[in-house]
Amino acid sequence: MAPVEISGLSKRFSGVLAVNDLSFEIEAGRVTGFLGPNGAGKSTTLRALLGLIRPTAGTATFGGRRYEELERPSTQVGAVLEDASFHPGRTARNHLRVLAATGDHAFERVDAVLADVGLSDAADRRVGGYSMGMKQRLGIAAALLGDPEVLILDEPTNGLDPPGIAWMRGLVREQAERGRAVLISSHLLAEVAQSVDDVVVISHGELRARGTLEDVLGGDEGLVTVVRAQDDDRLARALQDAGHPVQRSGDGLLVPGVSPEEVGVVAGDAGVYLVGLAPQVRSLEQAFFALTGDKG
Amino acid sequence: MTSLLRAELLKLRTTRTFAALVAAALVLSLLVVVLTGLLSDDWTEENTRGLFAADFTGLFIMLLGIIGMAGEWRHRTITGTFLAAPNRVRLLAAKGLSYAVAGVVLSLIVTVTIMVVGTVILASRGIDTLSLATLLDVLWRNLLVSALVGALGVGVGALLRNQVVAIIGVLLIGFVVDPALFALVPEVAAYSPTGGAPGGIIGIDAFGDTDTDTLLAPGVAVLVMFGWIAAFFAAAGARLRGGDLV
Numbered sequence: 152m153a154p155v156e157i158s159g160l161s162k163r164f165s166g167v168l169a170v171n172d173l174s175f176e177i178e179a180g181r182v183t184g185f186l187g188p189n190g191a192g193k194s195t196t197l198r199a200l201l202g203l204i205r206p207t208a209g210t211a212t213f214g215g216r217r218y219e220e221l222e223r224p225s226t227q228v229g230a231v232l233e234d235a236s237f238h239p240g241r242t243a244r245n246h247l248r249v250l251a252a253t254g255d256h257a258f259e260r261v262d263a264v265l266a267d268v269g270l271s272d273a274a275d276r277r278v279g280g281y282s283m284g285m286k287q288r289l290g291i292a293a294a295l296l297g298d299p300e301v302l303i304l305d306e307p308t309n310g311l312d313p314p315g316i317a318w319m320r321g322l323v324r325e326q327a328e329r330g331r332a333v334l335i336s337s338h339l340l341a342e343v344a345q346s347v348d349d350v351v352v353i354s355h356g357e358l359r360a361r362g363t364l365e366d367v368l369g370g371d372e373g374l375v376t377v378v379r380a381q382d383d384d385r386l387a388r389a390l391q392d393a394g395h396p397v398q399r400s401g402d403g404l405l406v407p408g409v410s411p412e413e414v415g416v417v418a419g420d421a422g423v424y425l426v427g428l429a430p431q432v433r434s435l436e437q438a439f440f441a442l443t444g445d446k447g
Numbered sequence: 448m449t450s451l452l453r454a455e456l457l458k459l460r461t462t463r464t465f466a467a468l469v470a471a472a473l474v475l476s477l478l479v480v481v482l483t484g485l486l487s488d489d490w491t492e493e494n495t496r497g498l499f500a501a502d503f504t505g506l507f508i509m510l511l512g513i514i515g516m517a518g519e520w521r522h523r524t525i526t527g528t529f530l531a532a533p534n535r536v537r538l539l540a541a542k543g544l545s546y547a548v549a550g551v552v553l554s555l556i557v558t559v560t561i562m563v564v565g566t567v568i569l570a571s572r573g574i575d576t577l578s579l580a581t582l583l584d585v586l587w588r589n590l591l592v593s594a595l596v597g598a599l600g601v602g603v604g605a606l607l608r609n610q611v612v613a614i615i616g617v618l619l620i621g622f623v624v625d626p627a628l629f630a631l632v633p634e635v636a637a638y639s640p641t642g643g644a645p646g647g648i649i650g651i652d653a654f655g656d657t658d659t660d661t662l663l664a665p666g667v668a669v670l671v672m673f674g675w676i677a678a679f680f681a682a683a684g685a686r687l688r689g690g691d692l693v
């Protein structure tokens with residue numbers, strides 16, 4: 152049974168059909184990007200999954216059980232919603248202690264998750280004085296408190312600075328490597344493209360595509376890896392020797408039809424130091440816009 | 448349920464509002480007892496009882512209950528609260544219970560304090576003090592009222608969800624509507640959850656009279672309070688159970 156399963160989910164708010172007959176699953180040990188433009192219905196889907204709003208039709212379950220049916224939900228699901236809010240007068244430590252009491256977690260877990268998200272030094276300050284990024288980190292600390300099997304993050308990069316976004320990517324990857332199922336929503340493909348394995352694309356409340364990132368947004372011919380090395384010439388030769396086509400571009404090499412992982416392996420085997428390695432985001436973005444019908 | 452209770456009591460203790468309102472309850476109660484104790488010259492046993500019933504915890508725990516529940520909407524922490532405790536009805540019950548517990552504890556502190564201070568003042572003036580049995584009788588009534596109105600505050604907050612409306616509404620009813628009703632239709636006023644019914648439990652009406660025959664008997668007054676609490680919780684529970692939280 153899938154860690155998260157959405158099946159025929161619809162939600163109508165007085166007149167607005169926010170989610171329309173949506174179905175998808177996510178897998179353990181993988182990061183699934185839940186993508187779609189603003190207003191596509193991502194937050195509505197996640198809120199229905201978490202039992203906060205009542206679906207008009209369909210089901211949304213964790214291992215076959217609705218959120219309300221989970222025993223000690225904090226050990227099974229950790230979630231950070233888009234507009235996660237805290238009592239401004241309470242300190243971060245006390246906020247987490249309340250949650251630890253609710254979920255029967257030892258107070259030592261509070262110190263542990265505070266350290267995990269880098270808030271140990273600010274733990275005894277009132278949350279009202281926190282920056283957006285610090286609140287985002289506190290939300291994540293709360294989600295991690297019960298070391299849950301499933302992690303759900305709604306637009307987690309909102310309010311984070313570039314180092315914060317990089318930190319978030321690392322955290323999400325680490326959770327997946329530990330076998331957790333991670334569902335991460337975003338309206339900005341570029342902010343999650345580097346950290347997701349699978350994608351679910353929705354628009355106007357309806358499913359547009361689902362599958363691995365490459366299958367959905369790259370396609371065989373569409374996938375292009377952009378790579379820069381300390382010695383581009385050596386890397387180009389190594390790639391050609393490995394049978395990969397290489398094109399020069401202004402600030403590096405383009406390798407069509409080859410994934411960043413494969414390019415990295417070739418570079419490693421050849422002993423070439425890489426300076427940059429990424430799927431060509433623009434082509435992903437174009438595919439994304441084509442799917443969602445947005446002009447970009 | 449015990450985890451939820453612990454969590455709610457921790458929540459209550461970790462804001463500045465709590466400290467401020469507890470201090471206000473203690474200061475106000477002490478002020479009334481000290482001033483009355485020093486200045487009044489009319490000391491029947493009934494009046495002395497009335498002095499020690501001047502425990503303002505009830506008012507403040509009711510406000511805390513409203514703030515604690517409606518504040519979850521005001522600060523938009525309600526979604527986080529229900530993520531941690533998805534059974535909405537159970538959470539509501541735990542919150543009501545924890546404010547009842549808090550009411551008992553605070554009322555115990557305030558009442559014992561004013562009893563000690565008041566007894567010392569009266570004794571120093573050579574005025575008869577109350578027997579221990581009578582003091583205990585006053586004490587349990589104070590505790591019971593604080594427990595009941597603490598829970599009621601949570602029910603009011605959960606039903607109205609708007610902190611300002613709920614607080615102003617309760618203050619208006621308690622300080623304007625209740626006294627007016629007592630003056631006009633005391634038989635109706637005796638059932639009010641913010642005046643008559645708690646007054647019936649303590650045995651004092653809105654004007655401080657103890658020998659009034661308009662008050663409900665204590666046992667009936669407790670049942671009336673339970674009725675009010677049940678009504679607010681049932682309505683709030685129904686509103687919570689079916690609805691979307693956004």
Ligand SMILES: Nc1ncnc2c1ncn2[C@@H]1O[C@H](COP(=O)(O)OP(=O)(O)O)[C@@H](O)[C@H]1O
Pocket residue numbers: 164165167168169187188189190191192193194195196693
């Ligand atoms: N509580 C609500 N009441 C009415 N309409 C809503 C509500 N929540 C969301 N919507 C509408 O549902 C649609 C989907 O919103 P949302 O799920 O927030 O999208 P996303 O998270 O993908 O940006 C939007 O048209 C939005 O205006």
Ligand SMILES: [Mg+2]
Pocket residue numbers: 190193194195233305306
């Ligand atoms: Mg959203």
